[in-house]
Amino acid sequence: MSLSDFVNPSRRLALGIAATSLLVLTALSTTAQAQVTLQDRRPVLKGIETVDDPRRIPKKPAAEKGRITVLRGGRVFDAVSASARSATVVIEDTHIRAILPAGATDWPADARIIDVTGETVMPGLIDMHVHLTYPDSDANIDQQGSAVDGALRGSRNLRWMIESGFTAVRDLNGIGEAPYVLAQWSAKDAIPAPRVFTAGHIITGTGGHATERPLTPTHGHDYAIEVDGADAWRGAVRRVFKDGASVIKIASHFAPDEVQAAVDEAHRLGLKVTCDCEGIYTEMAVKAGIDMIEHPLPRTDATIALMAKNHTASVPTLQVYQNVIDRNGGFYGSTSRRFAMTSQDDFDLFKKMKAAGIVMGVGTDTIGDANKMIPNVYLAELKWFVKGGYSLADTLKAATIVNARLLDMDDKIGSLEAGKLADILVVRGNPDQSLEDLQKVDLVFKDGILFVENGQVVTPRHVVQPLLKPSPPESTK
Secondary structure, eight states: OOHHHHHOHHHHHHHHHHHHHHHHHHHHHHHHHTOOOOOOOHHHHTTOOBOSSTTOOBOOOOOOOOOEEEEESSEEEETTTTEEEEEEEEEETTEEEEEEETTOOOSOTTOEEEEOTTEEEEEOEEEEEEOSSOOOTTSOGGGTTOHHHHHHHHHHHHHHHHHTTEEEEEEOOOSTTHHHHHHHHHHTTOSSOOEEEEOOSEEEOTTOTTTOSSOBTTBSTTTEEEOOSHHHHHHHHHHHHHHTOSSEEEESOOOHHHHHHHHHHHHHHTOOEEEEOOTHHHHHHHHTTOSEEESSOOOOHHHHHHHHHHTOEEEOOHHHHHHHHHHHSSOOSOTTOOSOOOHHHHHHHHHHHHHTTOOBOOOOOBOGGGGGGTTHHHHHHHHHHHHTTOOHHHHHHIIIIIHHHHTTOTTTSSSOOTTSBOOEEEEESOTTTOGGGGGOEEEEEETTEEEEETTEEOOOOOOOOOOSSOSSOTTOO
């Protein structure tokens, strides 16, 4: 450094900024090396039965009834190999018992046989980005902050989803305690619904996404947690885990130490983390070890290369942003959406991520009235994948087993294999040859329970409990 560097104030400032930037980058690099890896609880569980979500909480095994259902005569889509073949699926209680050759008859004589000739049997669809409880145009203005209203609306939306062939969804924030309650009720098969993996609430910095002013019915304190400082971010992760979250969602704005704290804490708890962020925040999240990035929000080519290097996945949600462009022409008036957006920009980003080998899952970001577009919005998302170079079979693979892997649930759902949960969709036609056939839903099973028959939701009769004693008592005169 020369004497003139000290004499010139502007030069001293520039050198100071450069030195500070170098220290920050060094700190980020050091922190990245010390990232907490996702903790897998399964080795210490040693085969103990757990709840069917990434929290892996041990549960007491349920008494099996030996109920056998056979889906015979159809073609089975193998999501792992992305191919279809003639085969028979045997369901026992909540799980798949076997995938048999087409001519086999290896099942008990009292099994229920369902003829699915001319149909395709496949894993249930998974939507990686939904908002079940957000108010829509039917919501009264005085109920838009009501968790009770949100839970009832979410139950309706879940009914629409399961009748459309979805057996799992990832709910990435909603109103109050409603998302957690819906996840619990769905897990108990108490309502006709896909299984729900919920984030509960977005975690963001003060004034970050979903909290910017002016507040609206779909953004605010009932939907997001605003925190500042690494310790507060760590505490927010613990809070939503306590409330029942099975995935963590964060959003910009944040600082490097804040996103690092959130990712590390979530990974210690065994949960994956996804981020709604753009620009420099995406780069910070990837360096911190984030698992996924949502949306086609702007990022540099260098960040895309870093995502590929770090195996950071993406859920592009192209169609919901196409809806925004079609309706409003772009984002306006939002401090967390300070960028231009076009259909071509979004699609170019998708193509760059595919070319880089980034794993991409399928999600719709259905908010409010977008739920009324189910399943059209999902089919449109699949068509974006095809337009971007995916084969039809690989698109279905992304919608099933790839999504299951991103959920950290591919040991239980996402493909039709012996031992996995019986989450099964039967459609009239060949969706691996025509995506439109996904609209021809015939049967949907979740946990081996037939929730949809002939494309209509069916609600099984509840098990009637007996009275404690005969009544009226004979002793009563």
